[in-house]
Ligand code: 5GP
């Protein structure tokens with residue numbers, strides 16, 4: 001895996017098993033309905049692709065791009081829409097799909113933004129959740145893994161746009177980001 005990575009935190013096999021588990025729950029909860037899954041670019045690309053294929057529920061997919069982090073590892077606290085949805089979500093059952101929830105700033109902003117558009121329902125699925133997220137009052141229906149407060153990369157998650165294509169989630173060696 002090279003010297004940039006400190007360790008593998010979650011293997012591809014563990015991710016696959018967890019997504020199958022989450023997909024089964026989602027299928028049960030949305031039985032008989034059609035779901036619009038909204039992926040938050042770019043981090044959620046891998047989760048969206050694998051979750052969507054694990055679901056039996058009929059889904060349509062749309063994407064939003066928002067920015068809350070710069071190239072570094074700290075939240076700026078500022079959320080900007082870089083790409084909005086193509087879909088009118090009024091009256092739709094919407095599930096936001098996220099890679100990771102850290103401070104929860106991005107998600108709380110997204111939830112209020114999307115709920116103002118009048119969806120029939122609005123829920124959240126995230127692959128990863130950091131300890132900070134537990135401190136904010138956010139309802140996340142489907143969570144994959146609670147992870148320690150470390151900067152992780154892989155499976156969609158980047159450091160300065162690199163490492164998104166790793167098939168697993170790993171922690172970065174401090175020397176890579178100047179730690
Ligand atoms: P929040 O707004 O919840 O603090 O952070 C949300 C976004 O920050 C995520 O979608 C992700 O882009 C980025 N982020 C938070 N923690 C990490 C991390 O450990 N690694 C990477 N690569 N990105 C993170």
Ligand code: MG
Nearest residue numbers: 040043099100
């Ligand atoms: Mg994200």
Ligand code: MG
Nearest residue numbers: 069157158159
């Ligand atoms: Mg990033």
